[in-house]
Amino acid sequence: MDNRKKNIKIFTGITTGVVVLVTLIVAFVLPTTAEEKRGKHEPVPEGSYIATTIISILENYHYSKPQINDDVSKSLFDEYIKKLDPNKLYFTADDIKIFSEYKTSLDDQLKTGNTDFAFVVYRRFLQRLEERNDYVKKNINNKFDFSKDETFVVKREGVSWAKDKNELDEIWRKHIKNQLLQAKLQEMQQQKDNEKKKANKKDSKQDENTDPQNSNREVADEKDNREVADEKDNREVADEKDSKKDWKQTAEERIIKRYKNYHTFMSGNDGYYILEAYLTSLTSLFDPHSNYLNWRTLSNFQISLSLSLQGIGAVISSENGYPKISSVVPGGPADRQGELKAGYYIVSVTQENGEQTSVIDMPLNQVVQKIRGEKGTKVTLTVLKNLQDVPFNIVITRDEVKLTERAAKGDTREITLNGGEKKNIGVITLPSFYRDFDAFEREDPNAKSTTRDVKRIIEDMQKKNVEGLVIDLRSNGGGSLDEVVDLVGLFIPQGAVVQVKNLSGEIKVREDNDDNFAYKMPLVVITDTFSASASEIFAGAIQDYKRGIIVGNNTYGKGTVQSLFGLGRKPKAGALKYTISKFYRPTGASTQQKGVAPDITYPTFVDQNKYGESSLPHVMPWDTIKSLSPNQEVFNAHKSLAQIKKQARERMDNDAKFQTLKSYIAKVRERQQDNAVSLNLEKRRTMQEQEQKWYEQIEKILGQQEEEDAVKKDEDLFLEESVSVLRDLMQAK
Structure with a gap:
């Protein structure tokens, strides 16, 4: 492994002795098919080398240095079965019982390069897929009673396996009924939307006809435009009829096709895919960002990096x-x-x-x-x-995500302090931490950089005498570590920005000490659950130095770093992505799992425990290391924090929009906790209409809904409150 560094790419963002027994499983559990004779779903030649190499890398180079033992074997068994059948819709309890005989021996198999178990289970899975495919075809046209009060469990991860085929058939009867019910509701919604469009179009024409100027202009242009308009109307009517006709003809057929295609698709996977699914089930036990990439996945991964x-x-x-x-x-x-x-x-x-x-x-x-x-x-x-x-x-x-669209953007606005004094402030939106590494290597003075762009924006703002800044990091998933260190340096005189601890316990401190400090003005930073990695480093440092106030929602909680290691030697060996280090804040607290908690919290239905790192299985733990005692007295923006938090809370408590938003968020969260849905058409329709109103109100309050005049609202409720927090901070200062 000495040449490992030559083959590593670093990622900081959201990036035996029982061979005879396994042979018996192959011979006893499943019949041999023509496909298996061709070897499509059999172990691949490179499999033994890949498995043993991954075991060695994990035990010696993964951050947690795991020991691959019987406990890992049990977890691998559960994880691989879950990967294939997460909703427990295909395997039965008897299948699991047969497989369970080898639950504690998978670690021993892998250490000798034996991956047979993965292929045995996968072939049984394909057999069960075919059986369910047949069931759908035979039962899709049954008469389903949608007036009957039945429920269907949509989240089946925590339920028991069906004990036999009959119990599984009953689960699938409801599963099909639920899909047909969704199809009916979708058709009803489409008809409702079409009627609304027609009514709006009719009202629009009537409004135009009541305006004499419009009427005269229409008469003048009517002759030239009639053919085009007629053609458009006819096309819309034809499309609507075709859509309706296609829906009526294919509601059941689409479901049949869905499972037929799924069976064909999964049957088309070869041994390299099966090996990847199995070994990724292993690597993900130690953290959700470690996985094995087969040679095809690796190729796609490299292509995606190059856009x-x-x-x-x-x-x-x-x-x-x-x-x-x-x-x-x-x-x-x-x-x-x-x-x-x-x-x-x-x-x-x-x-x-x-x-x-x-x-x-x-x-x-x-x-x-x-x-x-x-x-x-x-x-x-x-x-x-x-x-x-x-x-x-x-x-x-489809399109590429252009750097120019992810670059920093700035705007200025005027605020009024309590005494009536007018002040200018700046708002900087920062979607990512980007850097043109090739241009930097060439020492290009115009190389694209987050820090350079932000500095240029602020310098332009200073021409308008801005005296405070809001930096918006919402949905910023991270990026360049160098950039976040440099950007923090614009706002603090000197000091540690982030600590990086590797698997041997060595801690490297990334600090800003290059005289980059430029701005003393009051600072507010907005975060949400999708602010991750580099965003969390920035927000954590600003909070640790008490340089500014963090508002919004808890950040994502990704505090780990991965490397990509090509397994080499064999042309189809692929690569292993695994965790090599963790991030820690200047105070020594990890950003892993817990993220950065805001000083002032805004209401949201995007819960960090549901969408953040902590929601993922097998996450690495939060911990602490020695604090570097960041100098918190340089600015001490937290000196008046208690009063500023009180003012923000009073504003939100007395704001009708915030209160309405909180009530709808509570309704949505309560509904999302439901593990089962009604299969009664009227009850489900009532639920649908109710939820649609909730979402419409939430989008309207958040300024995400288009008004009837098709003009999109510019108001951003959370940004406006963040500006108010900045005003309070400037007032206190």
């Missing part, structure tokens, strides 16, 4: 078998389109050519491949706002 493939600009995780939007990348295609939100679940992905693929239970890396595509092409995501909701479509045009 040669375009996507939608969203971070995707998994929950209960559903791909879930963890965050939307600022400036990306999804962000510009505006409909996709964090917390939405993806049901299916439809390509521009009409090919639709269900992505429920699909591995995340393959979901990402379905969403990616050529720049300029469209992809349709069928999504749910929550697992009890009705699915709807969002069409996004």
Whole structure:
């Protein structure tokens, strides 16, 4: 491993002796099929080398230095089964019982390079997929009574395995019924939306006709425009009819196709995919950011780093078998389109050519491949706002996330202090911590850099005599460690910014001591749950030095660093991404799991415990190291913090929008706790209409909803409150 450094890429952001027994499983548990004879779902030649090499790297170089033993074997067993069947919809209790005979021997198998167990389980999984596929085809056209009071458990992770085929059939009867019910509700919603569009269009024409000037102009232009308008109207009517016709013909067929495609897709995976799924189940036991990349995944990963493939600009995780939007990348295609939100679940992905693929239970890396595509092409995501909701479509045009759209932006505004004195302040929006490393290596004086851009923005602001700053880090997922150290240096005279501890216990301190300090003005920093990694380092340092006030919501909590190590020697060996170090604040507190807690908290339904690092399985723990005792008396923005917090709380308590928002957030959170949904059409429809009103009100309050005149509201409730906090800080100073 001495040549390891030559093969490492560093990532700081959201980035035996029982061979005979296993052979008996292969012979006894599953029949041999034609596909297996061809070796498609059999161990790969490189598998033994890959497995033993990964075991060695994990035990010797992973930050936690885990020991691969019987306890790990038990956890690996559970994790791999969960990866294949997270909602317990395919395997039965009998399957698990047979597999469980080897629950404590998987560690021994891997140490000798034996990965047979992964392939045995996968072949049984394909067999169960085929059985469920047949069940759907035979039962989809049954008469389902949607007036009956039944419920379906949508989050099945914590329930017991079905004891036999009959019990599993009953689960699937309700599973199919739920999907048909969603289809009915979606059709009803589409009809309602179409009627609303027609009514709005009719009202718009009537308004135009009542204006004599518009009427005269219409008469003059009518002859030239009639054909174009008629063609457009006819096309819209035709599209609507085709859509309705297609829906009526394919409601049941779509579900059949969904499971047929899923079975075909999973059957198409070869031994390299199966090995990746199994070994990633192992690596993820030690932290959620460590995983094995097979040679195909590694190639796609490298392409994504070079931005040669375009996507939608969203971070995707998994929950209960559903791909879930963890965050939307600022400036990306999804962000510009505006409909996709964090917390939405993806049901299916439809390509521009009409090919639709269900992505429920699909591995995340393959979901990402379905969403990616050529720049300029469209992809349709069928999504749910929550697992009890009705699915709807969002069409996004693929594009790259341009650096210019993720660059820092600034604006100035005027505020009034209590005595009536006018002051100018600056607002800087910072979507990422970016740096053009190639240009820096060339010593290009115009190299793109977060710190350089922010400094230039503030210098321009100072021409307008700004006396305070708000820095908005919401949805900033991190980036360059060098940039965050330099940026903190603009606001503190000197000192440690972050401590980095490696697996041997060595601590390296990254500090700013290059005379970069430039700005003494009062500072407020806004964070949310999607402020991660470098954002947390910045917010933590500003808070530790009492340099400014942190407002918003608890940050994500990613305080670890990963390296990518190519396994080499074999052409299809792939690579291992694993955790090598942890971040700590100047005070010695880790940013891992807990993140940075704001001094003043805003209401949100995006809970850090549900969307942050702490929501992931097998997260590395929070801990502390020795404090570097940051100099907190240089500015001491916290001197009046108690009074400023009191003023903010009184403002929010007396603000109708904040109070209404809190009430709707409470309703949404309560609904999200439901583990089961009604299969009664009227009850479900009532729930749908109720939830739709809640979300509309939340979006309206947050300034995310378009008004009837199609003019988007500019007001940002949380930004306005942050400006008020800055005003209080300037007043106190």
